[in-house]
Amino acid sequence: MPERPQAAFAMTAQNVPHVFPPEVLTRLREYVEIDPTLVVHDFTDPRVRETLARTEVLVTGWGCPVLDAAALDAAPRLRAVLHAAGSVKGFTTPEVWRRGIVVSSAAAANALPVAEYTLAMILLAGKNVFAFRDQLRTRRAFPYGDIVPGIGNFHRRVGIVGASRIGRRLIELLRPYDLSAALADPYVDEAEADRLGVPLLPLDELLRTSDILTVHAPETPETRHLLGARELALMPTGAVLINTARGSLLDHDALIQELRTGRLTAVLDVTDPEPLPADSPLFDLPGAFLTPHLAGSQGNEVTRLGLTVAEEAGRLLAGDALLHAVDHTALDRAA
Template sequence: MSSPLPIALFAMNPVHLPELFPPRLMTRLQELVRIDPALVVRDFSDPAAAATLARAEVLVTGWGCPPVDARVLAAAPRLRTVLHAAGSVRHLVGEAFWDRGLTLSSAVEANALPVAEYTLAAILLAGKDAFGLRERFRSERVHPGPTDYATVGNLGRRVGIVGASRVGRRVLELLRPFDLSVSLYDPYVDAAEAAVLGAAPLPLDELLRTSDIVSVHAPDTPETHHMLSRERLALLPDGGVLINTSRGALIDHTALTEELVSGRISAVLDVTDPEPLPADSPLHRLPNVFLTPHIAGSLGNELARLGGTVVAELERMAAGLPLAHPVHRTTLANSA
C-alpha cells in the first residue's frame, strides 16, 4: 500500500498562481502532494489556513508570501521544506527556520534566464548604438551619414560584467559566441574560475575605466550599496553605457542622474532607486536613457518556468533525492 501524499499549502499572492502553475503543471503538482489551489495564503494568521498549516509538510511560496517566522513555524509543526517559486529568499526565512533544520529551495536559477536574455539584448543593441540612433532618427527623420557609424559595432566591444551571480554567469555564457572582449569583477571569483567563465578578471575600478558597456549583476547587500558611487561612475569612459537589471540601490542614483543629464554616458535601466522613479525624474525624458519598468525578470508565460522548478523539486523529494536548487544558511548573506 502506497503512503499518502504529503500535505502542501500555497503561500503567495494568488494573482500569480495561474501563471506559475498552468493546468499541466497544476495537475502534476497534485499528483505529488495534496494541495488545494483554492487555498492560497497571504496571511498565516488567517483562521481559514490554520488547519492546513498545522498539517502541512511543504509550503509552496512565491511573490507576496509573508515571512516564515517563528510564529508561523510554531503553527506548522510538521513542516519539512519550503519550495519558493520565485527568486530571492533573503526576507522569507530567518534564524528560527534554520535552527529547526528545515530545507529551502528557490527558483532563482530559472528566474535568472530571462534577466540574462534581456541583458544580452541590451548589450548587443547598445554596441550598435541602437538606442541613441533610434532617438536621433525619430528626431531628425533622416538616416545618419557613414561617419556617424565610426564608433558603432560589436566587433571587439569591451563589455564589463559586475558580479558573477546566477544572472551574471548566465550572461557570460550567452556572450561567448560573440566577438566581444569580456571582463569580470567579482571579489569571490579567482582568475582560474573567471577564465572558465570566459572573462578576464579585473578590479572594479579598472573594469569601469576600460569597458564600453558595463552590466551590473551583483546582489543587493549592505556591502554593495552604492558600489557604483559618484567617483566610480566618473571612471566610465565618455560614451559608455551602463546597464542595470539587478537592484537600483547598487548605484548612487543622484550621481547617475547627473552623469546622464550631462549626456556623457548612456544607460539601460530596468531597476532604479527609488522604484518607480518620481514622475518628475529627468530619466523619464532623457534621450540617452532606455528605461523599462522592472520587466527583465520572469513575466507572463515565463512564470511557468518557476512553477516547473517547484514541481521538479517535488519529484526529487518523492524519489528520495536531495533538492536540486537548495538555499543554504551559510550562503544566504551574500545572495540576492
C-alpha cells in the same frame, strides 16, 4: 511510490494560475497533495489553521508572508519550502534554518530571462539603437547608406560586475558573439574565473576598460552605491551602463549628472526608489533608457518557475537531494 505530502500555496493568490497553469499544476500534484483554491496570505488567519497544521511542504512565491516563529509554530509538520521565485531573503527568518527546514528557490530559472534581457540590451546598445531611434523620430531623416562610426559589436569589452547566477548565465550567452567579456567579483578567484572563461579584474580596471558595463551583484549593505560618482567617472566616454540588479547599487544622483553631460548612457530596469518619482530627470534624459522591472520572469516565463518547483517536489518525494536548495550561510552575499 511514497505517499504524497500535504502542501499549501503561500503567495499572491492571483499569481498561482500564472505560475502554475493547468499542465504545470498537474505535474506538481503528481508529487504533493495541494489545493489551488486555498492560498495562504496570512499565517495567523484562523481559516487556514487546520491546513497549516498538516502542511509538510509550502509552495511559496511573490507575496509570501514572513515565516517567523509564530508562522512555523502553526505548521509543526513543515519540512520543506519550495519557492517559485528568486530570492528567499524577504520571507525567511533564522527560525526557518534553526528548525532544519529545507528551502529551495527557482532563482536559477529566474536568472535566465534577466540574462537574456541583458544580452539583448548589450547588442542594441552596441549599435546605439536608442539614440538613433530618437534621432530618427525627431528628425525624420538619417544618413542611410553611410557608415556610422563609433558603433558596432565587434570586439567590444563587456564588463560584468558580479558572478551571480545571472552574471554566470550572461557569460555563457555571450560566448557565440565577437564580444570580449571580463568580470569583477571579490568572491571569485583566478581559478574560478578561468573556469568561467573570463579574465578577472579589479572593479576600477573593469570600469576603465569596459565599453558596456552590466551590474549583477547582490543588494547588501556593502554594495549600496557600489557605483558612485568616483566609479562612474572612471568609465570611458561613450560607455553604456546596464543595471538589472537592484537600484540601490547605483548612486542615481551621480548617474544623472553624468547623463546630463552626455558622456555616458544607461539602461535601467531597476531604480532607487522603485518606482521612480514622477519628476525624476531619468524619465526625460536622452541618455537614459528605462524599463519597469521587466527583465525577470514575466508572462509565459513564470511557468518556468512553476516547473522548477514541480521538479523539486518530485525530488523531495523520491527522497533525493533538492537541486536548488538554498545555502542559508551564503544569504548575506546573495541576491
